[in-house]
Amino acid sequence: MPTVNQENVSATRTIAAPAEGVFAVLADPTTHPTIDGTGWVQEPVDRARLAEVGQIFRMDMYHPDAQNGDYQVANEIHVIDPPRTIGWRTGYDPKGDGRLEFGGWSWRYDLVPLGPSTTAVTLTYDWSAVPQSVRDCLHFPPFGPDHLANSLRHLAELARETAA
Structure with missing residues (x-):
């Protein structure tokens, strides 16, 4: 069951896969559309494995609801500690000149090995750094309460397939 407060929402799931395998799925941007499950995340533009802070x-x-429906985000890794933690903040390039701006929200996965082939994964969506001007225009979180649990279910399916 997701936990929601005024600044973030999180959900936890036990996954039948080793932490290294779960982390490998998360570090592969090509898996993110499947993990997401909303249809919002389409395809990675940058396909390199996620490996370092600042990437x-x-x-x-x-x-x-987006203008023309299609848009692009630029995510910046702000925490990575294989195979325990990976997180990124979401931004965009408003002028197309390579200067990124970040909206104040981030995604973070914390992995806790429960044994050699079982991992507890907590997914947190945090909007605590979103300025009031953005909060006046956008509702947070921008998805329903089951989104994080569904994402973790998709992650579990991918991690089990990878481990098999």
């Missing part, structure tokens, strides 16, 4: 990976996105 940028862009994703093509779709949302019916």
